[in-house]
Every structure is written in C-alpha cells, then in structure tokens.
Amino acid sequence: MRDPLRHFVSEFIGTFALVFVGSAAIMAAAQANSPYALLQVALAHGLVLSIFVTALMRISGHFNPAITLGFVAARRIDPMMAGIYIVAQLLGAAAAAYILKGTFPDAIVVATRDGGQAISLDVTATQAWILEAIATFFLTFAVFATAVDQKSPRVGGFAIGLVVTVDILAIGPLTGASMNPARSFGPALASGIFEGQFIYWTAPIVGSTIAAVLYDTLFIRRDREPVEHGAIET
Numbered sequence: 001m002r003d004p005l006r007h008f009v010s011e012f013i014g015t016f017a018l019v020f021v022g023s024a025a026i027m028a029a030a031q032a033n034s035p036y037a038l039l040q041v042a043l044a045h046g047l048v049l050s051i052f053v054t055a056l057m058r059i060s061g062h063f064n065p066a067i068t069l070g071f072v073a074a075r076r077i078d079p080m081m082a083g084i085y086i087v088a089q090l091l092g093a094a095a096a097a098y099i100l101k102g103t104f105p106d107a108i109v110v111a112t113r114d115g116g117q118a119i120s121l122d123v124t125a126t127q128a129w130i131l132e133a134i135a136t137f138f139l140t141f142a143v144f145a146t147a148v149d150q151k152s153p154r155v156g157g158f159a160i161g162l163v164v165t166v167d168i169l170a171i172g173p174l175t176g177a178s179m180n181p182a183r184s185f186g187p188a189l190a191s192g193i194f195e196g197q198f199i200y201w202t203a204p205i206v207g208s209t210i211a212a213v214l215y216d217t218l219f220i221r222r223d224r225e226p227v228e229h230g231a232i233e234t
Helices: 002-032 037-056 065-075 080-103 106-112 127-148 158-175 179-192 196-217
Strands: none
Touching: 002 037, 002 080, 002 106, 037 158, 065 080, 065 127, 065 158, 065 179, 065 196, 080 158, 080 179, 127 158, 127 196
C-alpha cells in the first residue's frame, strides 16, 4: 500500500503545483496587463516543472497523463500504476484550479477561464491538434532522453522544464501550449468551459506515445525495468 500511496501523493503534489503556478501566472499577467505576459507564463510553467520534477522524480515525476500513457505504450509502467498516476494528476489539477477560482478576483477568473488554455481563432482545429502533438512529442522525448535513458546527462528536471518553456513561447499564443490533459482539464472543470478539450487530450497523448515508443525502441539499448516500477528514472 505504501508504494502506490507515495506515487499517488507525488503525482498529486506535482500536478497541483504545475496547475497552481501556471494558471496563477496567466491570471496575474492578465490582471497586470503585462506586456511580457507570454514570457512570464512560459517561465512560470517551465520553472515550476523543473523544480517539482527534480524534487519528485525519484518517486514519480510525470504530472501529465500524456506522459504516463507514453510510459504505458513503452511498457515502462504497469497499467494499474498508470491509472493511479492519472487519477492523482486529474485530482491535483482540479484542486489547484478550484483553489485559484476561490482566491483570485472573479473578473480575472472569468476573463482567463481560471487560467486555462484556449485555441486561437487564427488556427484551425487541425492545425491546433498538430501543434499540440508536436509540442508534446518534444516534451516526452526530453523526458526519455534526460530522465529515463541510463546514459543520459543527470540534469534533474531542468531540461524538461526548458522544453515546456520553449514550447509555450513557440505555440502558446495559438493553442495555449497545453501538452498536458490534466493541465487543461483542471481549469476547464473549475470554469465550466470545456472548449478544445478534445484537442488537449488526444493530441498530447498521440504525440507523447510516438515519442516514448520511438526513443525507447531506437535509442535505448538495455534490459527493460520491471513494469511494476513507477518512478520516472531508472
């Protein structure tokens, strides 16, 4: 019982932190009408992910259902453990979103959809789907290249946070750069606005799965770790 519980709590805390800081950064930038909003939001997401992946990667460190499902596809996590991860991620995201909804000014919460993402009118649904899939491919590829591969450089969550930062800088204005179904689900649930959720779920899952299987098959040459192992690192 202890092992699943600590994985659950780890995923809950990490995802809570990501949604809390990421959504709060969006709402704070909107409230201040900041001309550097995109940079602020990108750095907030990247830094909080770097910190909590580094802090918790010994135990888990996914904080993202798309990454967890990528691990399932690469046979690096047991499906039952993956289910525990995803439930914890969704609950952590929802808890953070509801706390922000209850603490930020109502006008800002409404204007920003509780710090959630939105698809720009300048792109089609297909274009947004492709952008989200590619961005998540980069994220999962970085996870495998820096945290899973035994021969990878030991840089903690720094590189993973950097990928999130540059992805947001690249496609944030067009899709919100979710790369994470839980990140999008929490604010959507709290705000009651579920626009774009199909894209925010399917595109990251597909992109992550392709990256995980590709890296695991082509770049890693070693015996597989036990499927019951839930941690992000070997």
